[in-house]
Amino acid sequence: MTPGADLLSIAEEWARAGRGVALATVVETWGSAPRPVGSHLVIDGDGRFEGSVSGGCVEGAVVAEAAEVIADGAPRMLEFGVADETAWRVGLSCGGRIRVFVEKVA
Amino acid sequence: MRLELLAELNAARASRRAAVVVTELPGGAQRLVRDPAGDPLEAEIRAALRSGRSGVVEAHGARWFLTAHVPAPRMVVTGAVHISQALAPMAAAVGFAVAIVDPRTAFATSERFPGVDLRAEWPDVVLPGLALDPFTAFAALTHDPKIDDPALKAALDAGCFYVGALGSRKTHAARRDRLAAAGASEEALDRVRAPIGLSIGAASPAEIAVAILAEVVAALRRPEERRA
Structure with a gap:
């Protein structure tokens, strides 16, 4: 039932293999958000990723931010929505707003 | 993390x-x-x-x-009966992994239960492998104490979040006595929902399946609301 349940196994596997890993999680949504709270995206240091936090709309931006998180170890809270010019450009066009927490797995 | x-x-x-x-x-x-x-x-x-x-x-x-x-909820049913034929696909649609146990091979056929995890075995043989747990709902639907009773005892012992049994109040009173003799506590027996299912006037097997499934969902989502 947990959205993206197997992604946590992937995150553990990648981290144990010595890859830099970040875990992104949808923590809040407003309006018609494409993915429910608790959805995960797992990203490695080379920008490979599994899962989704928005069904494709903002994954690119999250993956880019994840590289920073992997590099400096500090978590980030990202927000995407129609009011946000950047988010509009990357295309959360469903009219919703989401907040994504990105943390390093180490 | x-x-x-x-x-x-x-x-x-x-x-x-x-x-x-x-x-x-x-x-x-x-x-x-x-x-x-x-x-x-x-x-x-x-x-x-x-x-x-x-x-x-x-x-x-x-x-x-x-x-x-939270583990995905499961439903285990004894009795490859008419109600189960309706209940299995409904429960699957609601998100339950369903297993049906019935040693009577005339009932437990894949023709009657296409695509369902069907175990044509006695409960004492098959239940250990099914690993009943607090995220499992159990319903006894055979009307046969030889099949239902041991499974009900196992479901109570495992702490299944829902335990229901088909049968009238009179049938259930006799069942309580048998299960008590088998070592079930009064407290455990009070957890058995019988007659099974929400009281919605269900008449057909499919309607009874709706009543059972609704009661199971209520037990899952509102565990603090115990039926009187």
Whole structure:
């Protein structure tokens, strides 16, 4: 039932293999958000990723931010929505707003 | 997330145990909670476990993200009967993994239950492998004490979140006596829902299946509301 349940196994596997890993999680949504709270995206240091936090709309931006998180170890809270010019450009066009927490797995 | 915490979480998920990851926002300090008793966020964690939903909570002047990891609910039924034929696809649609146990091979046929996990075995043979647990609903539907009784006892012992049994009040009174003789406590026997299903005037097997499934969902989502 947990959205993206197997992604946590992937995150553990990648981290144990010595890859830099970040875990992104949808923590809040407003309006018609494409993915429910608790959805995960797992990203490695080379920008490979599994899962989704928005069904494709903002994954690119999250993956880019994840590289920073992997590099400096500090978590980030990202927000995407129609009011946000950047988010509009990357295309959360469903009219919703989401907040994504990105943390390093180490 | 620390790798040790992630490993502990994955181990809990693999063994069908509930757990909640508590993350302080925005700092990211984290802990894994398997037993909420005594936790500063006990009420919030219990609510997350009950609903199975993750979300942000505000408490003690701080914001926390609770990630609820609750095993997928399962339903185990004794009796490859007419009601089960309707119940199995309905329960699957609601998200339950369904298994049906009936040693009577005339009933337990794949023609009657296409695509269903069907075990044509006695409960004492098959139930250990099914590993009943607190995230499993159990319904006894055979009307045959030789099949239903041992399974009911096993379901009560395993702490299944829902235990229901088909039959009238009179039938159930006799069943209570038998299960008590088999070692079930009064407290455990009070957990058996009988007559089974919400009282909606269900007439056909499919309607009875609706009544059972609705009662199961209520037991899952509102465990604090016990039927009188």
